[in-house]
Amino acid sequence: MTGTSAKAPPDPYRDILGVDFGPDRLNSNVRAFEDILNAIRTLRECDLTDVHPAVVFDPASGYGEEGAP
Amino acid sequence: MSAGLWSRSIESLAPDLRSRRVSPVDLTEAVLERIRQHDGMLKSYVHVADGALEAAWEAEREIRNGHWRGPLHGIPVGVKDNYTARDMPTFAGTTAPGFSFPRKDSNAVARLRAAGAVLTGKTRMHEFAWGTVTPPTCNPWDVNRVVGGSSGGSGAAVMAGLAVAALGSDTGGSIRIPASICGTVGLKPTFGRVGRSGIVPHTWSLDTAGPLTRTVADAALILNVLAGADPGDPSCANRPVPDYAASLGQPVRHLSVGVCRNHFFDRNQDDVSNAVERAVSDLASQGMTVREFRIPALEYGLGAIFAVELPSSTAYHDVSLRNGRTGHFEPDVRTLVEVGRFVTGVDYLKGEQLRRVLMDDFRRVFSEVDVIVAPTTALTAWRHDATTLEIAGEQESVLAASWRLTYPFNLTGLPSISLPCGFDRDGMPIGMQVAAKPFDELTALRVAHAYERTHDWVSERPTL
Numbered sequence: 001m002t003g004t005s006a007k008a009p010p011d012p013y014r015d016i017l018g019v020d021f022g023p024d025r026l027n028s029n030v031r032a033f034e035d036i037l038n039a040i041r042t043l044r045e046c047d048l049t050d051v052h053p054a055v056v057f058d059p060a061s062g063y064g065e066e067g068a069p
Numbered sequence: 070m071s072a073g074l075w076s077r078s079i080e081s082l083a084p085d086l087r088s089r090r091v092s093p094v095d096l097t098e099a100v101l102e103r104i105r106q107h108d109g110m111l112k113s114y115v116h117v118a119d120g121a122l123e124a125a126w127e128a129e130r131e132i133r134n135g136h137w138r139g140p141l142h143g144i145p146v147g148v149k150d151n152y153t154a155r156d157m158p159t160f161a162g163t164t165a166p167g168f169s170f171p172r173k174d175s176n177a178v179a180r181l182r183a184a185g186a187v188l189t190g191k192t193r194m195h196e197f198a199w200g201t202v203t204p205p206t207c208n209p210w211d212v213n214r215v216v217g218g219s220s221g222g223s224g225a226a227v228m229a230g231l232a233v234a235a236l237g238s239d240t241g242g243s244i245r246i247p248a249s250i251c252g253t254v255g256l257k258p259t260f261g262r263v264g265r266s267g268i269v270p271h272t273w274s275l276d277t278a279g280p281l282t283r284t285v286a287d288a289a290l291i292l293n294v295l296a297g298a299d300p301g302d303p304s305c306a307n308r309p310v311p312d313y314a315a316s317l318g319q320p321v322r323h324l325s326v327g328v329c330r331n332h333f334f335d336r337n338q339d340d341v342s343n344a345v346e347r348a349v350s351d352l353a354s355q356g357m358t359v360r361e362f363r364i365p366a367l368e369y370g371l372g373a374i375f376a377v378e379l380p381s382s383t384a385y386h387d388v389s390l391r392n393g394r395t396g397h398f399e400p401d402v403r404t405l406v407e408v409g410r411f412v413t414g415v416d417y418l419k420g421e422q423l424r425r426v427l428m429d430d431f432r433r434v435f436s437e438v439d440v441i442v443a444p445t446t447a448l449t450a451w452r453h454d455a456t457t458l459e460i461a462g463e464q465e466s467v468l469a470a471s472w473r474l475t476y477p478f479n480l481t482g483l484p485s486i487s488l489p490c491g492f493d494r495d496g497m498p499i500g501m502q503v504a505a506k507p508f509d510e511l512t513a514l515r516v517a518h519a520y521e522r523t524h525d526w527v528s529e530r531p532t533l
Binding site: 017018019020021025028029030032033035036037039040041042043044046048051052053054055061062 | 274303366368369371372373375376379391404407408410411412413416418419420421422423424425426428469
C-alpha cells in the first residue's frame, strides 16, 4: 500500500479550468472557441515581460479622501 | 399635437421648451405616437414607460412656473435595458429565468431625471450586452437589415424619432456600432467619465456609459448631465466637468488630425473607406493638419480584448453558469459565457499588459495630434440573414468585422464619438469616429461638430 495509486489525475477541463459541461457541449464550445483561440495565440506570442498591466492595484481605493493620512 | 416635433434635436427643442413655444406634453405625445405607429415593425423598445406623459406634464408645470432645469428638461429619452430604473423593469436583454434587477435609478437615469428628461422606456439590447447585433430590431433605413449592437434599440429609436436621444453602453463598440449602422451620433466617453452604478455589468474594465443622439451638440448636452463622480462606481473619476456644449463652434484650424494607416484602413468596404477619406480631406480644408501614423501592436488587439472581456463576463455569470441558468441564454451568448472558462489567467494578464502597450502607443501619437479620425465600422448595415460578407476581396464574418475598428478605443479607454459621414451605394449610413486623449471629449466633440455643420447628413431621415 503506497496510498498513491487510487486517485485519478485531475481532468484538464473539469478540474483545472472549472468547466462542467457535458461532452457534447464541451465539444461544441471547443469548436466555437477556435477563432478566439487563434487571436489569443497571437497575443501569447507577444513578449510583454517588462510591461505592467493596465489595471493598477490601489490599496487606498475605497477609503476616500478622509481616509488619507 | 405638433407634426414633426419628434424629428427635432435637443439643441433646437431646448430654447422652444424653455420659452414655452413647445410643450413637453406635445413633444412626448408626438414621440409616443411615433412608437405606437412604428415600433411594431422596428421593435426598438422592450418596455414603454407608463409614466412618460406624467413626467412630461410635470416638466410643463415646472417650466411654466419658471423652474427650467436645463436643456434636457422635457426631452424624451430612451434608456438601454441594462440601466436600472425605479419605475421601469430591467431585463438586460435576457428572457432567462432567475434574473431580477433592482427597481432603483442607476446613476445615469437619476442624472437624466434630475435634469428633467422624460424617460420614454427601455430600449432593446442584445442579451447581457454581448454581440454586435440586436435581434429582432430592424434598421429604419431598411427593415431587412440589422441595427448593430448591443445598443441597437437605442440606435433605431433615435434614428426613427421614437426618442429624441437614448442611453447606450459600450464595451467593445456597443454605442458606436449601432450609431454608425443606424446613422446617429454615438458618444463613448473616456472610461471613468460617466458613472456606471446601476448598469448590469459586462466587463468591469471596459464598460462605458454614453448617449446616442441625432447631433454632436446633443451628445455634448447629454454628456454635461451624465459626466461626473459616481460613488457607486469605483472606476468613475472625480474630475471637473467642463461645459462640453459651450466649446462647440470654436475654430478647429489650429488642430491636427491623426489617421492610423494600419488596422483602421486595412480591410473596409470601399464606400466606407472612401467616405472617411473624404471626411479627413474636409477637415484638412477647414485648416486642420493631417498626420498619418501606424500602431503595429494593434495586431494583438483582438486577442487582448477577447482575453479580457470573455473571462470578465464569465466571472460575472459564474453562479449562473454553475447552476445551469446559462442554459436558458440565447445560444450565441451562452457559448461566449461558457468559453470564457477556457481563457487562462495568464491570457487575461497578457491582455491587460497589451492594453498598457496600446495606451502608451496612443499617448505618443497624441503628443503630435489632437484627434484621431477613423471609420467606425468596416461595413454598413448588413441583411439580417447575412453571416459573412465580402469585404475588400475577402469573405469575413460580419460580427468579426463590425467591431474591429471600435474595440481599440475600449482597450485604451479613450473617448470616441461616431457621427454620420455619408451613405453607401445601397443608401445605408456610414459612420466615422473621432477619438481624443483621455478626458478630452471636448476636443473630439469640437472636431466632430466642425465636420457635422459643414455637411447635411443629420437632416437625412429614413421613410418608414
